[in-house]
Structure formats: structure tokens, C-alpha cells
Amino acid sequence: MSQTHPPFRADIVGSFLRPAALKEARAQFQRDDIDATALKAVEDAEIRRVVEQQEALGMKVATDGEFRRSWWHFDFLEHLEGVTGYFGDQGIQFQGKETSAKQIRVDGKVAFNPTHPMLDHFRYLASVTRVMPKMTIPSPSVLHFRGGRRKIDSGIYPSLDAFFADTADAYRDAVRAFYDAGCRYLQLDDTVWAYLCSEKELQAARDRGDDPDRLQSIYAEMLNHALADKPDDLYVGLHVCRGNFRSTWISEGGYEPVAETLFGKVGVDAWFLEYDSERAGSLDPLRFIPEGAQQAVLGLITTKVGELENPDAVRARLDEATQYVDKSQICLSPQCGFASTEEGNDLAEQAQWDKVRLVHDIAKAYWPDA
Numbered sequence: 290m291s292q293t294h295p296p297f298r299a300d301i302v303g304s305f306l307r308p309a310a311l312k313e314a315r316a317q318f319q320r321d322d323i324d325a326t327a328l329k330a331v332e333d334a335e336i337r338r339v340v341e342q343q344e345a346l347g348m349k350v351a352t353d354g355e356f357r358r359s360w361w362h363f364d365f366l367e368h369l370e371g372v373t374g375y376f377g378d379q380g381i382q383f384q385g386k387e388t389s390a391k392q393i394r395v396d397g398k399v400a401f402n403p404t405h406p407m408l409d410h411f412r413y414l415a416s417v418t419r420v421m422p423k424m425t426i427p428s429p430s431v432l433h434f435r436g437g438r439r440k441i442d443s444g445i446y447p448s449l450d451a452f453f454a455d456t457a458d459a460y461r462d463a464v465r466a467f468y469d470a471g472c473r474y475l476q477l478d479d480t481v482w483a484y485l486c487s488e489k490e491l492q493a494a495r496d497r498g499d500d501p502d503r504l505q506s507i508y509a510e511m512l513n514h515a516l517a518d519k520p521d522d523l524y525v526g527l528h529v530c531r532g533n534f535r536s537t538w539i540s541e542g543g544y545e546p547v548a549e550t551l552f553g554k555v556g557v558d559a560w561f562l563e564y565d566s567e568r569a570g571s572l573d574p575l576r577f578i579p580e581g582a583q584q585a586v587l588g589l590i591t592t593k594v595g596e597l598e599n600p601d602a603v604r605a606r607l608d609e610a611t612q613y614v615d616k617s618q619i620c621l622s623p624q625c626g627f628a629s630t631e632e633g634n635d636l637a638e639q640a641q642w643d644k645v646r647l648v649h650d651i652a653k654a655y656w657p658d659a
Contacts, residue, residue, distance in 0.1 A: 295421060295474040295524040296559040296586050296620045297349045298659030299652035302528055303425035303476060304361060304626030305354035306633040306641050311335045315631070332357050333413065340418045342642060347649050350421045350474065353414040354628075357406075361478055361629040362427035362435070363391050368405050369459055371397035371445070372432070395432070395441040399455040401462035408470045415471050424472050425626075428479035428527065429460045429515055430508040437497045453507055460515035468523050476526045476561070481508060483531040483563070486546045486570075505550045513556050526586065528561035530625055531568060543570015552577040559584040564606070565591035565624035572606070575613035585614055588624030590648055595640030600651050607655055621652045 292298050307315075314331035317323045336353045343351040358364040367374030374393050407426065415422040433441070433456070438449065446452040467475055484490035485505060494501045516525060529544075529551070544551070544562070552560065552574070560578075563569050564587050578585055587610060589603050603621070610619055627634055627641045652659045 292349075292620070292656075292659065294522075295350065295423070296526055296561075296584050296622075297421075297652075298620050298656045299348060299649040300350055300561075300586050300620050300622040301343070301348065301352060301423070301645065301648070302561060302588070302592075302623055302626045303352050303355055303423070303478070304628040305339050305352075305356075306628050306636075306638050307354075307356065307631055308335050308338070308638070311356055312631070336414065337417050340414070343645070344418065344420055346642065346646050347653075348420065348645065350423050351414070351418045352423045352425060353410060355425065355626065357410050359631045360391065361425070361626065362431050363393055365405075365407055365426045366393050366432055366435075368402055368407070369432075370400040370402050371395055371455075372399065373397075393432075393435065393440065395445065395452065397442075397445060399432070399452065399459050401459040401466065403462075403466065405463070405466070408466055411467060411470050411472050421474050422472070423474040423476060424467055425476045425478055425528075426463070426467075428477040428481065428508075429456050429511045430479060430481040430504075432456055434481040434484065434494070434499075434504070437494060437499045439497055453511055457511040457514040460511070461518060464515055464519060464523070464525070468520055473522055474524050474526075476528055477512070477557070478528045478530060480530045482527075482529045482544075482547050482551055486544060505547055509550050509554045513554075516556055524558045526559040526561050527555065527557045528625075529563065530629075531563055544574035545570065548574035548577040553579065558582070559586050559620070561586045561588060561622060563588045563624040565589060565593070572610050572613060575610060578614045578618065580615065581618075584618050584620055585610070586620040586622045588622050590621070590623045590644050592623045592625050592627045592636075592641075592644065593634055595636035595643075597640075597643055597647055600647070600654075603647075603651050604655060616656075621648055621655070623648060 311331055314328050318328045336356050339354040340351045363374055366372050372393055373396050376391055411424045441452055491501045575585055589606050590598055623644055
């Protein structure tokens with residue numbers, strides 16, 4: 290069962306808590322006390338450090354912690370052609386907490402920017418790690434669902450069909466661009482599939498003029514189009530998230546409403562699935578994962594609190610999962626990143642690393658040749 294390619298038996302989702310030096314440098318940059326070159330020097334140093342910490346724990350994969358970003362999604366999306374980032378009247382409402390008011394809108398034809406800054410972000414990560422460098426970007430569906438029809442200029446896109454087609458093409462180009470930059474492990478982060486399991490979020494989509502009944506098939510088609518030319522040695526995972534801001538969340542509901550489409554029709558190599566709380570529902574929907582090479586990476590270790598999980602309980606959940614999908618198709622990871630936004634979740638940095646170590650140690654024991 291040895292995994293010689295992604296995803297790994299012990300894997301990670303992406304972001305890490307921003308260290309104090311990075312937070313201070315970002316604040317100085319915002320005050321114009323330092324320039325972009327000085328900020329980049331701090332980012333470079335802290336990325337080297339976070340990569341070394343991942344390697345020291347025995348992980349076969351490393352990310353840059355998303356240290357050059359403020360958000361898991363906006364920083365990527367606003368650098369696509371046809372997309373503009375701006376600050377609106379209110380942020381995104383989580384359970385009892387609200388983000389800053391950053392938003393995006395589509396005000397031009399969507400296309401991939403061949404000079405997208407995250408291509409260089411990946412190149413730097415690859416240059417400082419001895420293990421598999423993993424790049425994380427938001428899924429194409431996020432560009433639509435984040436604001437819906439009202440954030441897409443109807444003069445540019447009187448029909449959303451053209452918008453969906455252009456966005457899928459943009460991501461097809463993005464996949465090729467990251468591959469050409471040396472990326473062999475790409476993760477698409479996606480809150481939308483979880484929102485499609487939440488009646489509250491479905492109603493919110495209807496209220497803003499969207500038709501959620503069509504979205505499963507539309508999003509599946511977009512993803513498959515984006516991956517149509519994927520080389521065999523590029524591994525792509527899809528992380529399904531229910532919201533992750535300062536240890537809070539947005540949606541709840543099991544995967545059953547989307548499982549047949551998500552697992553049966555979306556051609557990714559792995560699904561990163563949040564299973565750290567009762568809000569995720571049962572493991573039953575894993576039965577829709579076809580037998581073969583595709584992997585279910587179970588996020589059984591929460592990133593929202595610092596208390597460590599009981600290893601025996603985690604192993605019991607892994608055993609339970611084998612009732613629905615073969616053990617060879619299962620991996621383990623934290624449920625999400627530790628800092629989907631620069632604010633980070635409410636746990637100590639040491640607790641973060643204890644969680645990563647726990648993932649590694651449980652996986653090593655559960656799959657001895659992991």
C-alpha cells in the first residue's frame with residue numbers, strides 16, 4: 290500500500306498559522322514602512338522555515354503555508370483576467386464572526402493570466418523543499434458561487450453559460466501553466482460542494498437569483514473540462530470545505546446530496562473530505578467512490594481547536610471507512626488548513642505542529658509502509 294505519489298497516507302491541506310515575523314512585516318508593508326522587496330524577503334525566510342518544519346516531521350509533502358496570501362481564494366482569483374478585487378460594505382458571515390469586507394467581481398472576459406504571481410510562488414516553494422511541493426488554488430466553482438449572478442457583469446456575460454465556459458477554459462490553462470512551472474501536485478480548494486449540502490446556503494443562492502439545482506452538473510463539467518488535458522504525472526486533489534475562519538464555519542450537512550456526482554463524475558485523483566465533526570454527517574457517502582486509484586483523504590484531525598484527537602478513535606474511524614471504500618484508497622489529513630485567512634484559527638503554533646505530527650504518526654502505524 291505504499292504511496293509513491295500524491296496523495297500521501299499522511300497529507301496536509303495547505304495553510305499554516307502566520308508567524309509573528311510575517312504578520313509584523315505585512316503590517317509594516319500596509320503602513321508603507323517597508324517596500325515589497327523587504328516584505329518578500331521576510332516571506333521567503335518564513336516559507337523556508339515552515340517547509341523545514343514539515344520535512345522535520347517526516348511529511349512527504351510540503352506547502353508554503355499560503356504565507357504570501359491574505360485569503361485562500363481571493364488572492365488567486367483577483368489575478369485572473371476579467372476579475373477585480375475590491376472592498377465592499379460587509380464581509381463573509383461565519384458562526385459569530387465576520388471577515389473583512391474583501392470581495393471580487395467579474396467585470397471582463399475571464400481568462401488565465403500567464404504572468405499570474407502564484408506561478409512564481411510555486412517555483413520558490415519547489416526550490417526550497419526536498420519533498421513533494423504542493424500548490425493550492427481555489428476551485429473554478431468558487432468564482433461563481435462566491436457572489437453569484439449579481440457579481441458577474443451582465444454586459445460581459447448576458448448568459449452565464451459563456452461565463453462557465455470561459456472560467457473552465459481559464460482553469461484548463463492554469464493547470465497547464467502550473468504543470469509547466471514544475472508542479473506535479475495541485476489542490477483545488479472548494480467550499481461550494483459543501484454549500485450544496487446545506488439547505489441554508491442553497492436558499493441563499495436562490496435568493497440572489499441563482500438556480501442551485503443545475504449547479505452540481507455545471508461545476509462537475511467545469512472541473513472535468515479544466516482537467517481534460519491533465520498529464521498523467523500531475524496529481525490533482527479537490528478539498529471540500531465547510532468554511533474555516535478563526536475556528537468557525539459556515540455550512541453543515543453530510544455529503545449525501547452531492548456524493549453521486551462528486552465521487553462518481555468528477556475526475557480528480559483525490560478528494561480531501563472534512564470529517565472532524567458531526568456537521569460532516571456519516572461516512573456512508575464514501576460508497577459512491579469507484580473502485581480504483583482515486584483516493585479519499587479523510588480530514589479526521591480538526592484544525593479548529595488545539596486539543597489532540599485520540600489516536601484510537603481516529604483509527605476506528607479509518608476502519609469504519611473501509612466498510613465503504615478499500616483501505617488502499619484511504620489517506621489521512623487535517624480537516625482543513627490552519628489559516629485559511631491570514632488571521633488564522635484559534636490555536637497555538639505548537640498545537641498546529643502537534644496535529645501534523647499526529648497525522649503522520651497515525652498514518653505510519655495504520656499503513657506501515659506509508
